Amino acid sequence: MKLLRVGPAGAERPALLDQDGVLRDLGGLVPDIDGALLADEAALARVAAAAADGSLPALDAGLRVGPPLARIGKIVCIGLNYHDHAAETGAQAPSEPVVFMKAPDTVVGPDDTVLVPRGSVKTDWEVELAVVIGRELRYAASHEEALAAVAGYAVAHDVSEREFQIERGGQWDKGKNCETFNPLGPWLVTADEVPDPQALSLKLWVNGVLRQDGTTADQIFPVAEVVRYLSQFMTLYPGDVINTGTPAGVALGRPEPKPYLKPGDVVELTIEGLGRQRQELAPA
Known part of the structure; x- marks a missing residue:
């Protein structure tokens, strides 16, 4: 569904x-x-x-689409989880998943405005496969047990401010939790409609130019391992979301001058079978 x-x-x-x-x-x-x-x-x-x-009444197709999930518990994110993205940033592939958190209040609808933070000069894009948890999970013993806890999947845009994230000291959270920095949706596609989460294409365009063109087959840690791994450190609850990383093609990985986002830019992104997003950027 x-x-x-x-x-x-x-x-x-x-x-x-x-x-x-x-x-x-x-x-x-x-x-x-x-x-x-x-x-x-x-x-x-x-x-x-x-x-x-066929008993459900029809709705106006022109209605705004919001985030497909209400009352998100937590958003757990995996960094540097694609071989090509690690390579473009000059980082070694991690031996264990790189974990950070995003606040649920960063979530907006798939076509809502994304705000460039005050003082930002390095706002970046990241198309990501989001995993939505549907069953309480702790200490999963196998990939099968981990996948059984997945309710479905969605498109996520892990917007990032690289100066805040990397150059301002401390943890990554400062560059990841700015207002509107996690458009989600349009749909939550139930797991039965995604038989292989490691066979999905991901694409992102900025102002009509294709910037990211990857596949979840390139993930360093596949979905099942990400969910299993996280359950060793935290309890996963129904309504939690996991952003599983981004493929190559982000502004951070491009030659100077890097084409970071600015107000007026338009970002479009899609994941095979999970729908499409479109955001226009505006100043905070």
Whole structure:
């Protein structure tokens, strides 16, 4: 299923995109799309049944699309997780996943405005596969157990301010948690529709120029290992999100003068089968 949330920011309602591309209202069936729904197999079965029998009312296709998940618990991110991206930044491939966090309040809709922070001169783009957790998980003993906890997948844009991240001391968090720095969606695609998360193409354009063109097959740590690994250090709960890293092609990895983002730029990104985002940048 392709689950999403539509309507004004802060007042989104749950919806579903059916097989014919028609937007369907889930408001009469579930209160929202969140961790509680993803952990409720019976509720998900009711949604699937209603989608199959055509009983869900249609919605206006012109509604704003918000983040596909409400009340996100935590966002865990993996850095330097593609062989080509590590190479372009001059870094060695890590022996264990590089882990950092993003605050849930960085999340906006897939087509919402992204704000360039005050004083920023190195705002960068990163298309990423987001993994959404649907089952409580701790100390996973196998990749199979880890993948069984995955409810679905989404497109994430891990916007980054490289000067804040790398040159201002401390941890990466300062360059990762600026307002609007995690557009998510348009859809949460349930795991049954993504049989192999290591066979997805990822692309990103800036002002119509293709900048990133990669595949999750190039991940250093595949999705199953990322989820298993994280569960050794933290409990993963329904509604948690994992951003799994970005392929080569970011501004940081390009020759000088590096083409960092500025107000007025337009970024578009897509992951195979998971939908497309488009953001215009504006000053904070």
